[in-house]
Amino acid sequence: MQHPMRVLLVHADKRTGQRLARQLALHEACVVETLSDGAAVLAALACGRFDVIVLGAGLADDKGAPLARRLRDAAGATPVLALKPSEDAGTGRAPALGGLLARIRGALARCRAQRAKPLGIGHYHFRPQAKLVLDPKSGRTIRLTDKECAILAHLHRAGNVAVPRACLLREIWGHKTRLQTHTLATHIYRLRRKLERDPAAPELLLTESGGYRLNIAAKNRPKR
The missing domain is CATH 1.10.10.10 (Winged helix-like DNA-binding domain superfamily/Winged helix DNA-binding domain)
Structure with missing residues (x-):
């Protein structure tokens, strides 16, 4: 039996992150944990095992770049994806999740292939x-x-x-x-x-x- 993938969703706006997490869970068999505080995210990465990490669009721009870099460094080999504006529920429109899910599946496939190596x-x-x-x-x-x-x-x-x-x-x-x-x-x-x-x-x-x-x-x- 295949276990559902574990997704860590990091979003600056807590409510937006939770709304996006619910949408992800509806479209994919996954367990989504949402966090908005940088210190809490780094602690979760130290303790938890995630299959993929998704960063809200606000964390990937120039303003959020320092935090995004720290998260990528702490993530190690775990794939880190940045939301595009069309995928972010905080941009004022319904999120377009088809592309995000395809990117998540692609990242996981590459990660599994890499982990199969010694x-x-x-x-x-x-x-x-x-x-x-x-x-x-x-x-x-x-x-x-x-x-x-x-x-x-x-x-x-x-x-x-x-x-x-x-x-x-x-x-x-x-x-x-x-x-x-x-x-x-x-x-x-x-x-x-x-x-x-x-x-x-x-x-x-x-x-x-x-x-x-x-x-x-x-x-x-x-x-x-």
């Missing part, structure tokens, strides 16, 4: 769909559990940005989870034992203030 983590090749990490230097194949793979994939999507522990627990174990942080720490420990040359001095899976960060471009030495 992801680089240091010298490793990470294959999320197969739940494997390949070491091309030694020929070693590292098998991951479902949770280990989800953690690694989530951190990779975040790029070089630290992800808070609470966000990882909520996104990977569920929104209503009551698990303690030691549950996550145990999985991080196991991942380090599998990937790091010296788990006590990690080069890839780093502990940051309040969370973890994946050092994707690390020039780590192969694990023996």
